[in-house]
Amino acid sequence: MRTLHLPSGRCPRALATLAFYLASLLATGCSAAMPPSASAAPPSPPPPSMAADGPPPAPAAASGSGYAPPSAPSERGAPTGPAPVAPGNAAGPRGAPSKGPPATTPRPTDKASATAASATAPAVAPLLIYTGDLSVQVEDGEVALTLDKVVELAESLGGYLAGRKDTSVQVRVPSARFRDAFSHLEKLGEVMHRSVTADDVSEQYSDLEVRLTNLRATRQRLQELLARAGGIPDVLQVERELERVAAEIEQIEGKMRFLRSRAAFSLLTVNVAVRPRTVAKVVETTPPPVQVDLPIDWLSRIGLGRLLNLRDR
Amino acid sequence: MTMKTPMLWAPLLLLACAACGPRATVQTPSGFAELEDQQEYVYRAATADGVALSVRAEKNQPHGNLDFWALALDGQLRRVGYAPEGPAAEVHTQSGLSGRETRYTRVENGRKYRFWLAVFVTERRVWVVEAGGDEERVKGAVPAGIQKAIESLTVG
Numbered sequence: 001m002r003t004l005h006l007p008s009g010r011c012p013r014a015l016a017t018l019a020f021y022l023a024s025l026l027a028t029g030c031s032a033a034m035p036p037s038a039s040a041a042p043p044s045p046p047p048p049s050m051a052a053d054g055p056p057p058a059p060a061a062a063s064g065s066g067y068a069p070p071s072a073p074s075e076r077g078a079p080t081g082p083a084p085v086a087p088g089n090a091a092g093p094r095g096a097p098s099k100g101p102p103a104t105t106p107r108p109t110d111k112a113s114a115t116a117a118s119a120t121a122p123a124v125a126p127l128l129i130y131t132g133d134l135s136v137q138v139e140d141g142e143v144a145l146t147l148d149k150v151v152e153l154a155e156s157l158g159g160y161l162a163g164r165k166d167t168s169v170q171v172r173v174p175s176a177r178f179r180d181a182f183s184h185l186e187k188l189g190e191v192m193h194r195s196v197t198a199d200d201v202s203e204q205y206s207d208l209e210v211r212l213t214n215l216r217a218t219r220q221r222l223q224e225l226l227a228r229a230g231g232i233p234d235v236l237q238v239e240r241e242l243e244r245v246a247a248e249i250e251q252i253e254g255k256m257r258f259l260r261s262r263a264a265f266s267l268l269t270v271n272v273a274v275r276p277r278t279v280a281k282v283v284e285t286t287p288p289p290v291q292v293d294l295p296i297d298w299l300s301r302i303g304l305g306r307l308l309n310l311r312d313r
Numbered sequence: 314m315t316m317k318t319p320m321l322w323a324p325l326l327l328l329a330c331a332a333c334g335p336r337a338t339v340q341t342p343s344g345f346a347e348l349e350d351q352q353e354y355v356y357r358a359a360t361a362d363g364v365a366l367s368v369r370a371e372k373n374q375p376h377g378n379l380d381f382w383a384l385a386l387d388g389q390l391r392r393v394g395y396a397p398e399g400p401a402a403e404v405h406t407q408s409g410l411s412g413r414e415t416r417y418t419r420v421e422n423g424r425k426y427r428f429w430l431a432v433f434v435t436e437r438r439v440w441v442v443e444a445g446g447d448e449e450r451v452k453g454a455v456p457a458g459i460q461k462a463i464e465s466l467t468v469g
Contacts, residue, residue, distance in 0.1 A: 291392050298371050299389045301353070304419065304428050307365045307443050313352045 127259065129199040130178050130266035136189030137275040143167055146188050146272045153184050159265065167272050172265035185270055192273070205259050212252045219245045335370035335438055340465035342366065342458025364446030364455055366462055371439045379434045383413040386432055386441065395419045395428060404431055408467040410440075418448070427451045431463045440468050 138146050147169045151161050157180060159173035173181040186194070222245060226238045306312060337355045341347050345358040345366060356368040377385070383401060391397070395417040404414040412433035419426045428445035444459045445451065451459075 291388055293392075294385055294389075296375075296385065298369070299385060302386060302389060302430070302441065302443065303393065303395070304421075304426055304445050306353070307367055307428075307445060308363060310348065310357075310359055310365065313348075313350060313354075 126200050126202040127205050127263050129201055129259075129262045130175055131197045131199070132178065132182055132266065132268045133193070133195045133271070134182070134185050134191065134268065135193035135271040135273065136185075136191055137273050138189040140274045140277070143272045143274060147270070149188055150185060150270045153181060154268070157181050162267065168269060170267060170269045172267055175264055175266045178266040178268075181268060185268065188270075189272065190275060201259050201263070205256065208252050208256050208259075212249060212256070215245055215249045215252065219249065335468070337368045337370060337440060337466060337468045339366070339368060339442075339462045339467075342462050343454065344458065360446070360450070360455070362450050364444070364450050366444040366459055367442070368466065369441045369443070370468070371441065373434060373437055373439050377434070379411070379413060379432070382432050382434050382439050383415075386430060387415060390417055390428075390430065404463060406433070406464050406466045410435075410466060410468065412440075414463065424448075429459060429463075433466065433468070435468065438468065440466065442466060
């Protein structure tokens with residue numbers, strides 16, 4: 001709990017107002033991670049895909065391989081806006097924060113639109129991060145070529161190369177094209193293993209949204225307070241608080257961008273191995289003739305064993 | 314003649330029959346010494362370093378020809394691990410016998426051995442000449458001496 005020491009004796013009305021705002025600010029800061037109450041904070045906006053995007057594009061048809069990857073993430077609410085986070089600018093935790101919220105994120109300060117979106121949203125769609133693994137076998141000498149094909153395919157679908165080793169490659173493809181990509185990749189060789197996992201980060205994202213909304217409201221109030229602050233100490237105090245709130249806002253925005261980026265682009269890992277050569281075994285179709293054991297006792301005494309045992313007469 | 318006469322002739326007849334058993338002679342190769350008082354073999358000789366040469370005489374029962382006995386012996390040896398160095402070869406003795414000779418190798422305890430087998434068949438007997446020893450010792454003049462011994466076989 002942080003304590004503020006304010007100067008007394010001057011401008012009691014302004015002080016009273018400042019004290020009231022700071023007290024409410026402290027209270028907000030302590031409960032930033034908590035869902036906002038109906039009276040204290042604006043309602044949380046829905047996940048980005050619901051709030052701003054239209055219906056996601058229909059997933060590509062499943063291939064005829066019999067394997068049915070999960071429905072395209074877009075069906076489950078992954079952000080699939082017309083301008084997904086660009087690979088180079090995909091702001092992760094360490095990425096440079098973009099200026100202003102992305103198009104898919106509702107403006108928390110626009111309370112009316114957020115409230116309206118919440119009210120019209122039929123259900124909260126999950127925010128899923130898809131990860132796929134595929135192991136294929138190819139002919140000897142085709143490993144590098146196959147890895148190249150994986151990268152080319154990812155790029156043709158709007159994805160990008162995430163990492164490459166001698167026998168494996170990681171690509172990120174737009175989640176809406178995840179199934180499409182998987183189907184194409186399965187045709188690159190003989191599939192030995194495949195797996196798809198979905199990590200639901202809806203709750204984490206929702207918490208971040210709530211905290212962001214509250215912090216922005218706090219920042220607004222602090223800015224109003226700053227405009228009315230009389231003395232320099234008051235101004236300094238409010239500015240320090242504004243800085244702290246701004247830093248927190250940036251941090252949360254960065255986390256949210258990271259989650260959106262991960263949900264927008266699914267990670268696909270393709271391992272390529274050389275198909276073991278089939279060694280043609282020469283099978284003798286004609287078995288050797290059966291050896292007949294003749295009922296002649298002395299035959300078994302023929303040989304070096306008895307011959308060289310000179311003491312045996 | 315008295316009653317004692319048959320009793321006197323009986324032991325003499327038994328001795329004569331014993332002397333009529335199978336007999337074989339070969340020219341003992343140089344470096345070999347003939348071993349006496351052999352029971353299983355009618356002839357046996359050996360070098361001091363362990364190469365042996367022997368002749369055994371078995372009854373031709375079941376009655377078979379040279380093909381029969383050559384195949385019977387070859388099958389037995391292959392069954393217990395002898396590997397032929399080549400196909401069987403006809404061999405003729407100076408006494409007019411015709412037989413079949415096969416040379417084998419065998420590995421035992423990491424050592425390679427050579428084993429020669431020659432078989433001759435008469436109406437009543439099967440004569441089997443065996444010779445062999447460690448590969449390192451069946452060399453030089455030894456193989457020629459063994460071959461000469463085989464060809465010098467006389468049976469009776």
